Amino acid sequence: MKKTFYITTPIYYVNDIPHIGHAYTTIACDVMSRYKRMKGFDAHFLTGTDEHGQKIQAAAEAKGMTPQELVDKIHVNFKELWKVLNISNDDFIRTTEPRHVRVVQAMFKKLMDQEDIYKGSYEGWYCVPCETYVPESGMGGNRTCPDCGRPLTMMREESYFFKASKYVPQLIEHYEKNLQGVMPRARYNEIMSFLRGDVRDQSVSRTTLKWGIPIPGDEKHVVYVWFDALINYATAVGYLDAPEMFQKYWPVVRHMVGKDIIRFHCVIWPLMLLALGNNVPVSVVAHGWWTVDGEKMSKSKGNVVDPFKMAELYGADAFRYFLLREVPFGNDGDFSESALVGRINSDLANDLGNLLNRTLQMIVNYAGGVAPKGGGDDPLDAEVRALGEATLGLVDKTMETFSYDEALKHIWAFIGRGNKYIDETMPWKLRKEDQGERLNAVLHTLYEVLRLSALLTAPYIPESAEKLWKQLGLPGSPLTEKLDDFRWGEGAGTKVAKAEVLFPRIDLEQWRRGQVQPPSAPEATVEPEHEPQIDIEGFRSVEMRVARILKAEEIPKSKKLYKLEVDLGYEKRTICAGIKPFFKPEELTGKRVVVVANLKSAKLAGVESNGMVLAASTRDASGAAESLALIAPTSDVPLGSRVS
Ligand code: ME8
Secondary structure, three states: OOOEEEEEEEEEEOOOOOOHHHHHHHHHHHHHHHHHHHOOOEEEEEEEEEOOOHHHHHHHHHHOOOHHHHHHHHHHHHHHHHHHOOOOOOEEEEOOOHHHHHHHHHHHHHHHHOOOEEEEEEEEEEEOOOOEEEOHHHOEOOOEOOOOOOEOEEEEEEEEEEOHHHHHHHHHHHHHHOHHHEEOHHHHHHHHHHHOOOOOOEEOEEOOOOOOOEEOOEEEEEEOHHHHHHOHHHHOOOOOOOHHHHHHHOOOEEEEEEHHHHHHHHHHHHHHHHHHOOOOOOEEEEEOOEEEOOEEOOOOOOOOOOHHHHHHHHOHHHHHHHHHHHOOOOOOEEEOHHHHHHHHHHHHHHHHHHHHHHHHHHHHHHHOOEOOOOOOOOHHHHHHHHHHHHHHHHHHHHHHOOOHHHHHHHHHHHHHHHHHHHHHHOHHHHHHOOOHHHHHHHHHHHHHHHHHHHHHHOOOOHHHHHHHHHHOOOOOOHHHOOHHHOOOOOOOOOEOOOOOOOOOOOOHHHHHOOOOOOOOOOOOOOOOOOOOOOOHHHHHOOOEEEEEEEEEEEOOOOOOOEEEEEEOOOOEEEEEEOOHHHOOHHHHOOOEEEEEOOOOOEEEOOEEEOOEEOEEEEEOOOOOEEEEEEOOOOOOOOOOOEEO
């Protein structure tokens, strides 16, 4: 039987449009569920919208709509965003759906019948936007809400109460045995000290509001929005309608939440579950909050990060990568577009993009476009392979604790090793020296580095990993592969496809000027054949000077060469240059060029040549020049000037 895994985002309030906080939690859940699927789990991923309560009612009134009209309209924004961000949720729950209303009413009734919910009256200071009573001890200055800072209102109402306190000892015992019940550890400690304090019975109904789920048999009450909302996690996996499904996914659930809503998830919800006779979730994982350019995000400041815009400008994958790489999960983080652009250019374009580009070009140029078989026993190859295999384990370990940034650091250390391996092995040199076997072994290793990188990055940057996979010539998608089935070397023999740029570099100058559209992909460049490094003395020994071409003459025996008369200022001489296919003689006369003045003289096509005219060229497979440009000074420096 497959191992099961169930992960949830909070259900989002639909009084407003989605922002970076919503995107962050949902992306984190998406990455985890994609990862678990690749680890062979039957993973179920739920997200949705929280559609009842005071906030929604007030937002609808402000817009002159009914609450139902508002939620029907706004929830679509979330669904749209999840499409744009490549979110692979299995279900999307809305708390106004009949399947959910039925479960909330059934649970409420069960708890009433067993007298864990009782009727009383409640009086206290209430925060309307946060929908919560605030105890005197927890208030901010001037009777304000400690969370949102807005003024509190005195409320008194008949209310149903949930006997939360009755189940507290059982929950403490559970957490004492399950340290991963709340993650990370700082939040666990926070919850334990709260549980060991004064946990009161919870008001779970409202009479002051209409927009909610009616309480069966006492319809002037509606269910308190948090009691309603938390139940969504059980509704969606068939608590009432599909007991088999419920058994499969409960309690192997991880609730991912922002740090502001952990009490609801780590205290109230588990207490409700214990009262209902169900198991407590395996973990609640709390993440930190994003500020924007160092400031708290708020509509009034106008600095709310729009995830639609980020995905449009930079691509969904880059945005996904950035959010999970930039801050350790659980910590607060600061979002800035310049940091995002920095990561795109360095990690995605430079590290991963270049590795792919360099490798594919070399496989095409040196191995006929087919990933070669490995061979030999070079310790360097073994080291790279061992790092790849170890990375699989390291990623698994870090994903277990939701340490996304750590997992990415491991993956990028491996990608970086791939780039360094190219510099160390210098395949272009192996080619030049005719070391075919070694060259094949190196290209084999590089291909495998990329194949494994596609698999490891797939949960994070699914669209790009699929493109990478395709360019490697591999069938299907890395997302449907199983990580445990990966065997180093199995990619040998695959014919690679056309190389395309995965992540175009963003031109910082353009970007600063506000032209943030990523530039069109630059053309793939062929990995050049490098020469060994020289020192400055070596360079100085080449005497390059500015000269003027006085005359260009054809050499009857040669198709390529011109005989040039050049003037160096201090002397005139003859130089033969292989530039005939690119210029007519009259185009050359009078041109200033750069020549190597101290090259030993040589006879070319029967003519003595005393130096060399410098030109830049590209060459075809046979080594013949395809295109050529003469190197010339940009202004009229005196003839004979030294070039350095
Ligand atoms: O709380 N950075 O919904 P919600 C990171 N409906 N995360 C942020 C953030 C930021 N700047 N701002 C908000 C609700 N969040 C309830 C949940 S679940 C049964 C009911 C996070 O739309 C916040 O921490 O107000 C929370 O986890 C999530 O966005 C949803 O917020």
